[in-house]
Amino acid sequence: MEGFSFSTEVRVRFAETDAQGIAHHASFLVWFEVARVAYLERHAGGYQSIRDGGIEALTTEVHVRYHRAASFDDRLTVWARCVDLRGARFRYEYAVERGGELVADGYTSHATVDRETYRPTRVPAWLADAVAAAEIEP
Amino acid sequence: MEGFSFSTEVRVRFAETDAQGIAHHASFLVWFEVARVAYLERHAGGYQSIRDGGIEALTTEVHVRYHRAASFDDRLTVWARCVDLRGARFRYEYAVERGGELVADGYTSHATVDRETYRPTRVPAWLADAVAAAEIEP
Amino acid sequence: MEGFSFSTEVRVRFAETDAQGIAHHASFLVWFEVARVAYLERHAGGYQSIRDGGIEALTTEVHVRYHRAASFDDRLTVWARCVDLRGARFRYEYAVERGGELVADGYTSHATVDRETYRPTRVPAWLADAVAAAEIEP
Amino acid sequence: MEGFSFSTEVRVRFAETDAQGIAHHASFLVWFEVARVAYLERHAGGYQSIRDGGIEALTTEVHVRYHRAASFDDRLTVWARCVDLRGARFRYEYAVERGGELVADGYTSHATVDRETYRPTRVPAWLADAVAAAEIEP
Numbered sequence: 001m002e003g004f005s006f007s008t009e010v011r012v013r014f015a016e017t018d019a020q021g022i023a024h025h026a027s028f029l030v031w032f033e034v035a036r037v038a039y040l041e042r043h044a045g046g047y048q049s050i051r052d053g054g055i056e057a058l059t060t061e062v063h064v065r066y067h068r069a070a071s072f073d074d075r076l077t078v079w080a081r082c083v084d085l086r087g088a089r090f091r092y093e094y095a096v097e098r099g100g101e102l103v104a105d106g107y108t109s110h111a112t113v114d115r116e117t118y119r120p121t122r123v124p125a126w127l128a129d130a131v132a133a134a135e136i137e138p
Numbered sequence: 139m140e141g142f143s144f145s146t147e148v149r150v151r152f153a154e155t156d157a158q159g160i161a162h163h164a165s166f167l168v169w170f171e172v173a174r175v176a177y178l179e180r181h182a183g184g185y186q187s188i189r190d191g192g193i194e195a196l197t198t199e200v201h202v203r204y205h206r207a208a209s210f211d212d213r214l215t216v217w218a219r220c221v222d223l224r225g226a227r228f229r230y231e232y233a234v235e236r237g238g239e240l241v242a243d244g245y246t247s248h249a250t251v252d253r254e255t256y257r258p259t260r261v262p263a264w265l266a267d268a269v270a271a272a273e274i275e276p
Numbered sequence: 277m278e279g280f281s282f283s284t285e286v287r288v289r290f291a292e293t294d295a296q297g298i299a300h301h302a303s304f305l306v307w308f309e310v311a312r313v314a315y316l317e318r319h320a321g322g323y324q325s326i327r328d329g330g331i332e333a334l335t336t337e338v339h340v341r342y343h344r345a346a347s348f349d350d351r352l353t354v355w356a357r358c359v360d361l362r363g364a365r366f367r368y369e370y371a372v373e374r375g376g377e378l379v380a381d382g383y384t385s386h387a388t389v390d391r392e393t394y395r396p397t398r399v400p401a402w403l404a405d406a407v408a409a410a411e412i413e414p
Numbered sequence: 415m416e417g418f419s420f421s422t423e424v425r426v427r428f429a430e431t432d433a434q435g436i437a438h439h440a441s442f443l444v445w446f447e448v449a450r451v452a453y454l455e456r457h458a459g460g461y462q463s464i465r466d467g468g469i470e471a472l473t474t475e476v477h478v479r480y481h482r483a484a485s486f487d488d489r490l491t492v493w494a495r496c497v498d499l500r501g502a503r504f505r506y507e508y509a510v511e512r513g514g515e516l517v518a519d520g521y522t523s524h525a526t527v528d529r530e531t532y533r534p535t536r537v538p539a540w541l542a543d544a545v546a547a548a549e550i551e552p
Contacts, residue, residue: 014451014461015300015444019293019348025197026171026291029164030429037428037487047428048487059163063201069256072295073451073462118207152313152323153306153438157431157486164429168291175290175349185290186349210433211313211324301473302443309440335439339477345532394483 001095004079006134008038012074022069028104029062032094035080036108039092043134044127055121057110060089064106074098082131088112088120090131139233142217144272146176150212160207166242167200170232173218174246177230181272182265193259195248198227202244212236220269226250226258228269277371280355282410284314288350298345304380305338308370311356312384315368319410320403331397333386336365340382350374358407364388364396366407415509418493420548422452426488436483442518443476446508449494450522453506457548458541469535471524474503478520488512496545502526502534504545 001007016027040047050057070076079095089111096104114121139145154165178185188195208214217233227249234242252259277283292303316323326333346352355371365387372380390397415421424445432438454461464471484490493509503525510518528535 013444014294014447015302017295018290019295019297020194020196021295021297024291025200026164026167029167030427033164033428046487056158058158058207059204061201061203062163063199065199066197069196073460151306152309152432153440155433156428157433157435159433159435162429168289171290184349211322296470296472301476302440302447305440305443332434334434334483335480337477337479338439339475341475342473345472 001077001079001097004081004095006039006042006081007077007079008035010034010076010078012070012072012076014072017072020069022071023074025064025066027070028064028066028096028106029108031076031078031096032062032064032080032092032106032108035078035094036092039080039082039134044130050124050127051115053124054115055112055124056115056118057090057112059108060111061109062106063108064104066104068098068101068103070096070098070103076103081135083135085123085128085131088122090123139215139217139235142219142233144177144180144219145215145217146173148172148214148216150208150210150214152210155210158207160209161212163202163204165208166202166204166234166244167246169214169216169234170200170202170218170230170244170246173216173232174230177218177220177272182268188262188265189253191262192253193250193262194253194256195228195250197246198249199247200244201246202242204242206236206239206241208234208236208241214241219273221273223261223266223269226260228261277353277355277373280357280371282311282315282318282357283353283355284311286310286352286354288346288348288352290348293348296345298347299350301340301342303346304340304342304372304382305384307352307354307372308338308340308356308368308382308384311354311370312368315356315358315410320406326400326403327391329400330391331388331400332391332394333366333388335384336387337385338382339384340380342380344374344377344379346372346374346379352379357411359411361399361404361407364398366399415491415493415511418495418509420449420453420456420495421491421493422449424448424490424492426484426486426490428486431486434483436485437488439478439480441484442478442480442510442520443522445490445492445510446476446478446494446506446520446522449492449508450506453494453496453548458544464538464541465529467538468529469526469538470529470532471504471526473522474525475523476520477522478518480518482512482515482517484510484512484517490517496549499537499542499545502536504537
């Protein structure tokens with residue numbers, strides 16, 4: 001997928017389908033989250049290590065466009081990239097692909113807060129550096 | 139909530155919370171759906187009657203902005219209105235409120251398709267009329 | 277429902293259905309939880325007040341038997357009663373009913389632990405008393 | 415895990431946690447289902463092929479015992495075996511393991527029905543044979 005260098009695989013679970021016979025639209029937000037977690041594991045020591053550092057990343061905005069239905073047992077590739085990381089905010093963009101076809105795309109915006117006070121706190125430099133390095137890679 | 143004439147109540151379930159101690163962000167899409175279903179029940183004989191008429195409403199786009207966290211057992215008011223209903227497409231707008239404070243807002247876009255062929259099919263006139271009447275009401 | 281004096285209502289959400297066209301079997305555990313929460317609100321000041329008291333109730337066992345399928349938009353009555361409350365353990369029994377028909381029944385077992393140490397801690401006397409009083413009522 | 419010859423891996427998703435900071439107890443039913451689907455893919459051509467054959471497998475009973483909490487990002491091994499397959503009924507048993515420790519165990523019972531009429535229908539011979547062969551393997 002052009003412009004993306006990271007992806008992870010998910011397989012549509014039966015519990016994620018609905019009575020339309022397709023994956024429920026809210027499932028895509030869960031898969032986006034799975035992709036963020038996998039991205040952070042690859043590039044920045046994992047989401048848990050961020051949480052262990054006393055920082056929580058809240059979701060402040062989500063957007064998804066659905067181009068094709070996904071069905072039970074489909075193998076989906078979820079592409080993810082981190083963009084616009086600055087201060088206490090960052091954004092991810094996603095593309096969900098199945099066999100070369102675009103199933104959905106979207107973005108999520110996040111704010112980092114102190115885990116105790118829930119006050120905005122800057123993205124730690126080590127995390128910002130790790131993400132910047134990841135996105136410069138081809 | 140200004141501009142809205144319909145709302146429904148939801149209460150944050152424990153299963154809808156996550157390890158951040160707040161409602162998971164994907165839960166809001168489920169609550170939007172609960173509000174759409176309640177809206178259609180009030181104004182158009184119910185979503186099931188639309189499905190019984192051989193029509194399925196697919197979700198083609200969602201957008202949510204999160205302004206405040208929602209916690210376990212919170213009582214939330216989900217305001218919903220149908221906008222831009224034309225041809226085989228319609229859009230809902232939402233505002234989630236708790237004690238006069240805006241918790242989240244967003245929209246969802248939908249396309250009506252034939253339940254067998256999954257081809258786009260116009261929103262039935264009776265449904266369009268019912269929704270138009272609902273939104274003209276004060 | 278014979279032997280039960282408390283119930284709460286749930287309505288099957290579209291997100292709770294699966295590609296079999298019926299409510300996913302895991303949804304019943306969520307409805308059982310909704311019933312426990314409502315039960316505690318009615319009889320013991322609410323689950324949140326128990327959590328505020330530094331106690332967490334872990335789920336240690338669940339059992340569900342499914343007698344009939346539940347469908348989208350079904351109105352279900354979830355009957356719940358607390359049984360066998362002793363020491364740091366208690367159990368709930370449930371019956372899910374729709375129009376006089378038994379849809380499912382089951383039980384869940386729980387252990388109360390200190391919220392910080394996660395060590396077993398006795399169910400507080402005030403809670404035990406409240407539950408005992410509730411179950412003696414006709 | 416003694417007595418099991420098949421397992422699949424799941425990783426606890428953030429969306430599967432709750433405000434107790436651990437995986438919600440209903441998530442285990444979803445993981446059991448993931449294991450059943452993986453089992454059928456390995457041994458019997460996949461659950462979808464069974465559905466394509468006009469058969470639906472309903473869940474008639476579930477039982478889970480929780481021995482340890484599972485946390486976000488935990489890698490869990492879900493062991494599964496098919497037992498008591500006869501007529502239109504079969505049962506699966508499960509053990510969820512993390513680093514050699516038993517996290518949970520349980521079983522699920524199922525009934526095969528005709529996909530159109532929802533009447534009980536015998537488990538097809540080819541499926542029974544495939545499962546029998548799988549469970550005889552060491």
